[in-house]
Amino acid sequence: MIVSEFDTIAAISTPLGEGGIGIIRLSGPEAISIANKIFQSPRGIRLHNVKTHTIHYGFVVDPETNERIDEVLISVMRAPNTYTKEDVVEINCHGGFIILNRILNIIIKQGARLAEPGEFTKRAFLRGRIDLSQAESVIDLIKAKTDEAQKIALEHLSGKLSQKINSLRDSLTRICAHVEAYIDFPEEDIDGLTEMEIENEISRIANEIEGLIEGYEEGKIYREGLTTAIVGKPNVGKSSLLNALLMKDRAIVTEIPGTTRDLIEEYVNIKGIPLKIIDTAGIRQAYDLVEAEGIKRTLKAIEEAELVLLVLDTSRAIDSLDMEIIQKVKDKKVIAILNKKDIKSKDFSLPNELKNKPMVEISALTGEGIDELKELIFNTSISKRYRQEGLIVTKLRHKIALEKAFESLQSALRSFKNKEPLEITAMFIREALNYLGQIVGIVTTEEILNLIFSEFCIGK
Numbered sequence: 001m002i003v004s005e006f007d008t009i010a011a012i013s014t015p016l017g018e019g020g021i022g023i024i025r026l027s028g029p030e031a032i033s034i035a036n037k038i039f040q041s042p043r044g045i046r047l048h049n050v051k052t053h054t055i056h057y058g059f060v061v062d063p064e065t066n067e068r069i070d071e072v073l074i075s076v077m078r079a080p081n082t083y084t085k086e087d088v089v090e091i092n093c094h095g096g097f098i099i100l101n102r103i104l105n106i107i108i109k110q111g112a113r114l115a116e117p118g119e120f121t122k123r124a125f126l127r128g129r130i131d132l133s134q135a136e137s138v139i140d141l142i143k144a145k146t147d148e149a150q151k152i153a154l155e156h157l158s159g160k161l162s163q164k165i166n167s168l169r170d171s172l173t174r175i176c177a178h179v180e181a182y183i184d185f186p187e188e189d190i191d192g193l194t195e196m197e198i199e200n201e202i203s204r205i206a207n208e209i210e211g212l213i214e215g216y217e218e219g220k221i222y223r224e225g226l227t228t229a230i231v232g233k234p235n236v237g238k239s240s241l242l243n244a245l246l247m248k249d250r251a252i253v254t255e256i257p258g259t260t261r262d263l264i265e266e267y268v269n270i271k272g273i274p275l276k277i278i279d280t281a282g283i284r285q286a287y288d289l290v291e292a293e294g295i296k297r298t299l300k301a302i303e304e305a306e307l308v309l310l311v312l313d314t315s316r317a318i319d320s321l322d323m324e325i326i327q328k329v330k331d332k333k334v335i336a337i338l339n340k341k342d343i344k345s346k347d348f349s350l351p352n353e354l355k356n357k358p359m360v361e362i363s364a365l366t367g368e369g370i371d372e373l374k375e376l377i378f379n380t381s382i383s384k385r386y387r388q389e390g391l392i393v394t395k396l397r398h399k400i401a402l403e404k405a406f407e408s409l410q411s412a413l414r415s416f417k418n419k420e421p422l423e424i425t426a427m428f429i430r431e432a433l434n435y436l437g438q439i440v441g442i443v444t445t446e447e448i449l450n451l452i453f454s455e456f457c458i459g460k
């Protein structure tokens, strides 16, 4: 990768559609001179003369026809203090699709190349402004569905995960140096480190890596949401509960194009966890569970769910249909929701199967108990440990690298304890270092990079 040979790239950085303003971004050695060729300033300003990080009023003109295209504000940011560490120009124009595309076309004609998805961020990485895990967190930041997910992504972007990985790598490098020193000078006790101390240090690092791996499942919850089924027989209050949850905290409704409305996904924001409710159309229809279709949908929802919210009606006694559903969910992660507490009947008693499950009494009608329910959902999904440390692994790629590093360290420990030749221990430690290096991008390949940046949108 020869960084100095980068050309100048351009892209529309705002979403396509009609908006108040749209932004076209240019980055590279020719960014300012290309912008200058299409810029007309009423005060005669030439962009190559202006100070860095300044913004200028004028018009974009097509240099071939001299036609004015739009009234714009152009920001000029010179390397190296920019997003890509290259010269960057941002053209703020009016947000219409036609205008943005015409301006982009003119820029391309003047010698810029259309940027690939994520190419601005890729340059920031290749030029060393951010490391690979930071670059990846830019995607998470853009795609964040709740404040909490956004916060975690920003922490990663600011380098919290990278610092942790780098500090683990530093410790491993030190240990590796000790082990290799033993190989070269077996008679000496290098730096006073005993075998026991070396063993302990490798174990300590392996433990820390293991903790990060465990945190991944929770990181995934913040990033992708927790797939949740609301189940119960007809009329227990499922739709009312869904509405009560959605009322204040609806996060996002996504309609998957080309599918029926059954596949509408709704997210509820539970203290930062995006809860993805399965089959909301089915819940709202309050289909008759006795019918084959209703049963089929319920079973499918239970099967897909990572969390089941089982709704029971406490205004009457439990019946065989309730029991049938309880049988189906009892091996899942389930919260028993005892609804209609405002009209609770003496005939209701909790079935034994649910006695040691988390449970909460609510009234979906009055809203009583909804906050306790949210608390319960949060506490059953997220352990405190990782939140306190504020360090959550959210990427599968990172988790896999951590798992491999962990395995390598286990092998290192085994060979060290078995008094195998120290070269073997050192080799395993180097292997672990290599895997950790993949996370921050010290060790990388073009293939990994292409895979990562293809997830981005164009213009970022």
Ligand code: GDP
Pocket: 232, 233, 234, 235, 236, 237, 238, 239, 240, 241, 283, 284, 286, 339, 340, 341, 342, 343, 362, 363, 364, 365, 366
């Ligand atoms: P679903 O078939 O499980 O979706 O149940 P619904 O949400 O449609 O509720 C069935 C009926 O129970 C409706 O008339 C609701 O107004 C009523 N209902 C739901 N929750 C409560 C509650 O907490 N208290 C009382 N009193 N009625 C409720």
